[in-house]
Amino acid sequence: MKPILYTDNMIQDYTDKGYWKDVSYADLYEQCAEKYPNKEALVDSEKRLTWSEANLQANRIALKFVELGLEKDDIVICHLPNMVELNLILAACNKAGLIYAGVVRTLRDEEISFISKTTEAEGYLSVREFRNFDYWDMIQRIRPDVPSLTNIFVVKGDVPEGAISIQEVIQEPLEERYSVEVLKKRQVKYHEVESISFTSGTTGFPKVVEWPQTARTFAAESHMKKIQMNGDDVIGAIAPVFGAGRSGFFFPPFCGAKTVHMEHFGGKRALELIEKEKITLPAVVPTQLAMMLNDPDFDKYDLSSVRVIYSGGAPMPTELAREIETKFGAVLINHYGGMDAGGLSACSVDDPPEVRFFSVGKAHVGNEIRILDEEDKDVPQGEVGAINFRGPGAAGGYYKDPKMTEEKWGSGWFNMGDLGKFDEKGNLMIVGRQKDVIIRGGQNIYAAEVENAIQANPKIVSAALVAYPDKVMGERACVFIVPANKEDEITLEELGSFLKGKGLSAYKIPERIEPIESMPLVSDSKIDKKTLKSMLEKELADGTK
Numbered sequence: 001m002k003p004i005l006y007t008d009n010m011i012q013d014y015t016d017k018g019y020w021k022d023v024s025y026a027d028l029y030e031q032c033a034e035k036y037p038n039k040e041a042l043v044d045s046e047k048r049l050t051w052s053e054a055n056l057q058a059n060r061i062a063l064k065f066v067e068l069g070l071e072k073d074d075i076v077i078c079h080l081p082n083m084v085e086l087n088l089i090l091a092a093c094n095k096a097g098l099i100y101a102g103v104v105r106t107l108r109d110e111e112i113s114f115i116s117k118t119t120e121a122e123g124y125l126s127v128r129e130f131r132n133f134d135y136w137d138m139i140q141r142i143r144p145d146v147p148s149l150t151n152i153f154v155v156k157g158d159v160p161e162g163a164i165s166i167q168e169v170i171q172e173p174l175e176e177r178y179s180v181e182v183l184k185k186r187q188v189k190y191h192e193v194e195s196i197s198f199t200s201g202t203t204g205f206p207k208v209v210e211w212p213q214t215a216r217t218f219a220a221e222s223h224m225k226k227i228q229m230n231g232d233d234v235i236g237a238i239a240p241v242f243g244a245g246r247s248g249f250f251f252p253p254f255c256g257a258k259t260v261h262m263e264h265f266g267g268k269r270a271l272e273l274i275e276k277e278k279i280t281l282p283a284v285v286p287t288q289l290a291m292m293l294n295d296p297d298f299d300k301y302d303l304s305s306v307r308v309i310y311s312g313g314a315p316m317p318t319e320l321a322r323e324i325e326t327k328f329g330a331v332l333i334n335h336y337g338g339m340d341a342g343g344l345s346a347c348s349v350d351d352p353p354e355v356r357f358f359s360v361g362k363a364h365v366g367n368e369i370r371i372l373d374e375e376d377k378d379v380p381q382g383e384v385g386a387i388n389f390r391g392p393g394a395a396g397g398y399y400k401d402p403k404m405t406e407e408k409w410g411s412g413w414f415n416m417g418d419l420g421k422f423d424e425k426g427n428l429m430i431v432g433r434q435k436d437v438i439i440r441g442g443q444n445i446y447a448a449e450v451e452n453a454i455q456a457n458p459k460i461v462s463a464a465l466v467a468y469p470d471k472v473m474g475e476r477a478c479v480f481i482v483p484a485n486k487e488d489e490i491t492l493e494e495l496g497s498f499l500k501g502k503g504l505s506a507y508k509i510p511e512r513i514e515p516i517e518s519m520p521l522v523s524d525s526k527i528d529k530k531t532l533k534s535m536l537e538k539e540l541a542d543g544t545k
Contacts, residue, residue, distance in 0.1 A: 001073040001099065001193045003212045003396025004405050011191045019366040019392035020214040025194070026095040026187040028253035029055045036231070036256040042084040043277060044261040049084060051256060054091075056175075061092035061166065062183050063174040065123075068151055068164075072097035072186050075196070076123035076151075077115060081105045081130055082237050082261040085155045085166055087249050089125055093194075094213075097186035098123075100195050102242040105130060109138055111206070115198060116146040118208055119399070124149055125166070128157030131264060136160055188213050196399050197242070199339045207404070209340055210396035218392050219343035220250040222364040226348040227308045227333055229281065231255040234305070236279035238262050238270050238288055244313035245283040267291035271301045278305035285313040289324050290461055294484060298327065306330040308349060312337075314526065315430060315448050319456030321357045336360035336428065341414045342393040344369060345428050359427035367391030369428060370413065371420060379421075384431050387420045388413040419446065436529070438467040438477050445477055445508050453502050454479060454495070454510075459488050462519050464527045465510065468536055478512035480532050482519060490515065514539070 014020040032041065033055035041051040049057070070076070076093060078100045080086045093100040101119055103112070105126075116124070126135040136154065143149050152163050159165040188194045194213040198206035223229075229251060237248030237259055248259040260277045262270060270292055274282060289311065292298065309324060309332045316334055325332050334356065335346035347361035355361065363369050370378055371385040379385040390413050397405035408414060419431040432446035439445070447465040454463040462482040467475040483490060496509045514536065520528040 001210075002191070003193050003210050004399070004402060005210070005394065005397030005409055006191065006212060014214070014366070014392045015191075017366065017392075019218055020190065021217065022190045023217045024094060024187055024190055024213060025091055025217075025250075025253055026183065029058055029091050029095070032253055032256045039231075039256055040258050041252065041256075042087050042259055042261070044082070044084045045263060047084045054084075054088060057170040058088045058091040058095060059180055059183065060170050060172060060174050061088055062095035063178050063180070064164075064169045064172070065092065065096040065098060066178070066182060066186070067174065070096065070098060070122055070151070073099055073193075074122045075099045075101055075119045076125060077101045077103060077112070077119070077121045078242075079103050079105060079107065079112065079124065079126040079135065080155060081127070081263045082241055082245065082248070083127075083156070083263055084261060086241055086261070087259060088170070089155075089166070090195075090249055091253075094188050095183045095186075097183075097188055099188075099193055102195060102197060104240050104242050108133075109141060111198075112138065113142045113145065114206075115208075116142060116149055119196065120148040121146070122148055123151040123153065125153040125155055128154050128159070136163065190214055190217070193396055197339060207340065208399040208401070210399050212396045215342050215393055215395055216250050218366070219337075219364065220247075220254060222393075223247065223335065223343070223346055224251055224254060226346050226361070227281065227310065228349055229255065229257065229308075231257050233257045233280045234278060235259050235310075236262065236270075236274060236277070236282040236284075238265060238273075238282050238284045239313060244285045244311075247281070247283045247310060265291075267295045268297065271295060271298065271303070274303055274306060275301045280305050280307050281310055282306060283310045283312075286311055286316045286320060287314070287462065290320060293320075293323060293327060294461070303328055303330075308333055310335075315452060316357075317452040317455035318357045322353075325353070332356055334360050336430065337393070338414075338416050340395060340398075340408065341389055341416060342391075342395045343367075344387075344389050344391075344393065344416075347427075351427075355423075355425070355427050359423060359429045361428065362426055363428070364391070364393050367393050371422060381422050381424065384419050384421050386434060387416040387418045387428070387430075389416060390414065436465075438465065438475050440470075440475055440477065440507055441473045443507050447477075450477065450479070450499075450504065450508050450510070453499055453504050454481065456502065457490075457495070457498050459484050459490055462527075464519060464529060464532055466529055466533050466536060468512065468540060476512070477508070477510045478514060478536055479510040480514045480516055480519070480535075482517065483515055486517070512536075 032051040037052035041054045042049045154163045155166045195211045237245035239245035337343035347356045370388045432448035436447040470476045520531040522528045
């Protein structure tokens with residue numbers, strides 16, 4: 001399927017310039033199986049596969065898709081935690097010419113029903129049960145309203161009647177009945193849609209975004225160059241593969257590296273996994289890193305294998321970044337992109353600390369980034385404006401939604417919804433969200449800036465700034481915090497003194513503080529500020545101080 005956003009001229013132009021290459025993950029798996037047949041490729045808590053084994057099993061799954069009558073460009077929903085089979089299934093979809101809809105395992109009936117109906121999915125793949133939730137029961141509740149959903153695959157666990165067992169499929173020598181050449185004719189071409197993803201949001205249902213294979217391969221090769229990745233590396237998919245851990249699928253097939261999956265995160269378990277598997281490139285979100293650092297036994301683990309920490313999904317507080325590099329003895333890399341937009345930029349291992357800590361690096365070669373004012377004019381270097389983007393790293397527009405695609409991309413540029421500025425060397429610095437600005441007495445308070453400063457306090461694990469109304473100032477700032485120690489009482493006065501010491505202007509200092517046990521989330525790393533605002537409104541109505 002051709003991406004809704006991509007024109008023939010765009011495909012030809014980026015291909016001629018060398019940004020897009022005729023590369024497919026179907027072919028990369030075949031090449032790794034030939035070059036590194038006995039080298040470990042995929043590992044989780046229950047299974048270890050070499051590249052030859054992984055490719056064979058991916059082929060068998062792909063041939064089963066064909067045998068069942070799934071047609072090229074049919075959509076299957078992949079609703080899995082991090083595990084070996086996740087990589088096999090995504091590779092199989094690429095080989096069989098199917099489009100996979102990757103969704104994080106925490107989604108439930110309402111979201112899966114919406115996704116199934118919107119995409120008219122023909123297949124659904126998940127485990128039978130995970131962390132006390134029965135995925136089979138859920139999909140049975142949904143199926144009556146989704147007539148297209150004819151093939152239900154159970155990846156692991158008891159396989160109910162009417163389901164197809166992936167474990168049985170990978171044991172079946174389908175290559176003896178069907179030629180894998182059948183797959184060559186169907187596999188996803190480099191400029192075609194290979195997957196669709198779903199934006200996380202706080203209102204309504206998620207937007208459905210098309211992802212061409214070119215956007216994936218372009219970004220993967222650029223990131224790998226920036227982190228100097230090679231076949232000896234071991235990627236730790238600590239964050240979900242359908243989130244900040246996506247490098248666990250997209251990077252290794254280029255060089256025959258290994259992916260180690262973490263099915264469910266825990267700070268101590270992550271440290272144990274890094275030590276056991278000698279992970280060199282953990283893919284994480286900042287919250288996970290903070291939880292690892294806070295483990296009382298952190299210093300007892302051998303983390304010497306780690307050379308680059310690959311962080312994404314949320315802004316990284318500067319002081320946390322410094323502590324991470326010091327304690328891990330590794331380089332921390334930030335990168336920047338959007339689920340609607342694509343991958344824009346990333347830092348490099350060669351960048352000095354002040355670049356890696358305070359910016360998201362330079363644009364991937366070929367990408368263009370502009371900082372615009374309210375009249376869509378470029379602002380001078382060093383001034384804040386809206387971040388706009390276009391280039392070969394772009395997503396493919398919105399699935400079957402030309403109206404929204406035109407609305408968001410009609411100018412030829414995508415407004416990220418973020419505020420940023422360039423430093424004197426062309427590095428992009430994120431200041432905050434356009435919609436996450438508190439206007440106090442006519443002065444702008446950028447939430448991300450204040451949150452990062454607050455999270456430099458060792459007594460605070462997480463912070464989120466929200467506005468509340470004021471008759472005099474219009475708005476004032478309230479900060480919700482998660483204390484590192486539940487016993488600690490952090491006062492406004494103490495916090496204000498700390499922030500003044502960090503050089504924060506007085507008007508930016510929060511005027512209300514709300515300690516909570518944990519932040520409400522709308523994804524694995526995105527704080528749900530709508531819920532926080534509702535909590536604050538209730539307390540204000542109750543007169544709580």
